[in-house]
Amino acid sequence: MGAFDMMNIAGSGLSMHQTWLDTLSYNIANVNTVRATSENAFQAQYLMAQAQDGASGVRVSGIAQGDPEGRLVYQPDHPLADEEGYVRMPDIDLGSQMSQLIMAQRGFQAQSSVIKNAQDVYQSALSIGRNA
Template structure:
């Protein structure tokens, strides 16, 4: 492993976790978005990650949740159909919040590794310049 491989690997982790955090933020912001029953529901973004040959990680794709969502009986809603239903996202908020914690911790860990590597390299350069 080269001297700067740690920074490259941690940087890839930062990028992947940032994408995951962005997707979760969008999902949580749209958790209560309802549409009429003749439209598709908000589709939550599901980030897929995969290992790279060099030890890093990349976002390999973003899958979308079921466009059918779920029907919610809310006859007072302005978008309700004749039977009083609206279409809401099929999303479990507790799962989204759990994933948010995991993504935050992963981002923090990658950031800490980056900081430690930078500090180590700075110390090594300081020793070498004496």
């Protein structure tokens, strides 16, 4: 393992966690998006991550889309309701999204700490070399 591999691995994790946080924020912001039953529901985004090919670390391999069917909710007073009183809502579990948000935040913090510690170690090594 090279001198800067730790920073590269942590950097890839930091990038992946940032993308995960972005997708979760997008889902949470749209959890109450209402559409007419003739339209597709808001589609949640789900991060797909995998190990980097031929290198250490992780990368975002794609963003999967949620179910366009969503769920039908009876809201006869809503302006988008059909003649039977239904609207289409996204099929997003807010509790699951919030739990994942906490995991993504913790992962981001952990990767940030690794990078900070690696920088401190490299800085100490450089100062030792200057004093010799």
